[in-house]
Amino acid sequence: MRQIVLDTETTGLDWRTGDRVIEIGCVEMVDRKLTGRHYHVFINPDRDIDAGAVEVHGITSEFLADKPRFKDVVAEFEAFVRDGELVIHNAAFDVGFLDNELALLDRPRLDAICAGVIDTLKMAKELNPGKKASLDALCDRFEIDNARRTLHGALLDAELLAEVYLAMTRGQESLIIGLDDSTEALDDEGGAPSLAVRPPLKVVTASADELAAHAAQLKDIADASQGQCLWLPAAADAG
Template sequence: MSRQIVLDTETTGLSAENGDRVIELGCVELFNRKLTGNDLHIYFNPERESHEDALKVHGLTTDFLRDKPKFGTLANDIVEYLRDAELIIHNAAFDVGFLNKEFERAGLPPLRTFVSEVTDTLAMAKQVYPGKRNSLDALCDRFGVDRSNRTFHGAKLDAQLLADVYINLTRGQDALLIDVAAAEPVQGTAVVSVDLSQFELPVIMAAEHELTAHEAVLAQLDKSSGGRTLFRENG
């Protein structure tokens, strides 16, 4: 059984080390790759203004955030929600860096001490689609995930989109775990075992003209590769 949390944050800017803060946390829970509905969505009062460029991205104004709780007051609850889960994050270094700084301010240890694993879907996508755009928007378009409601970046909405992208990005992996030998036949079908030892299987040798044609192909490969082919080396 596998519990995964697809996570995203919105922040006042780009640098946790220079005092930028988390202003929104969105989490979507998956259990055995299925949505559970046990999600988490919190806005925070960062006690500072958002940078102008960041505000254009998330649209969360100081007035809207003024009456929201401070991160430190809910930090322990967040730790317990995330505990022992695998976190699925797009560009994980960014979100993990910000969350670790918030936990540090609250006197708590970093994420990796209480979650089982952090999986970066950006790194995964770069391996699967090298040289292509692998932003969340680009992956949504690639997999046909509807993002028509995404006017601003929002942590909860982005986590929901990422959950869909992650399932598509890893689709088929479970098939590798199927034990074919243990699979049972479909009801109503018969499985017939045939003993091939009762048959005398013929050995068909290549004809002379086929050997000549094969040798001509190998000679051409030798010429193209500038040396002997692997077939000649290993044959």
């Protein structure tokens, strides 16, 4: 399975009021392994950045003045995420912003080009109700080093989120592998694996000498415990 861990930075909090995407960071995972491939771009939004947003990510209008517009990078962005399953923290925020950017260019929405979206914020809240679920809090919980994160940054946050996601879903890989190994057990209609195809367990019985030695040991235990050996009656019945 190909997954794209994605994060964005924006000019403000609401695309409905004209805020725009100014940074996109993506890292690729295939079968739960980071491939080393990533996509990262800064974008000129052709508008001012809210002061509160600058305090969060440190990206200024001056820095973005010579950066490409979204229309200049949309094709390469779509190519990177196409057919992948997106992993996003607070997915509604990033998907809303990116869908707006795509709509402004009459391009298909993300759900038309991607295989789905996993929201790690929702996942974290379901796994640990009532506990903090910010990216920093999850890094602390799973002992992931986020010392570099003095400010928000799309690529760094995507890299950290990939580690958080793998930590949150650890153990699922073995379940998936187990199902893959049972492929030959599927019925002709693709139904669930059948337990009947598994080889029978080998039953090993004790020899007469082993049974006699076991009985003698139980008798010694019974004598030492003044008849309180719990296994002796069962052993006698079995004999």
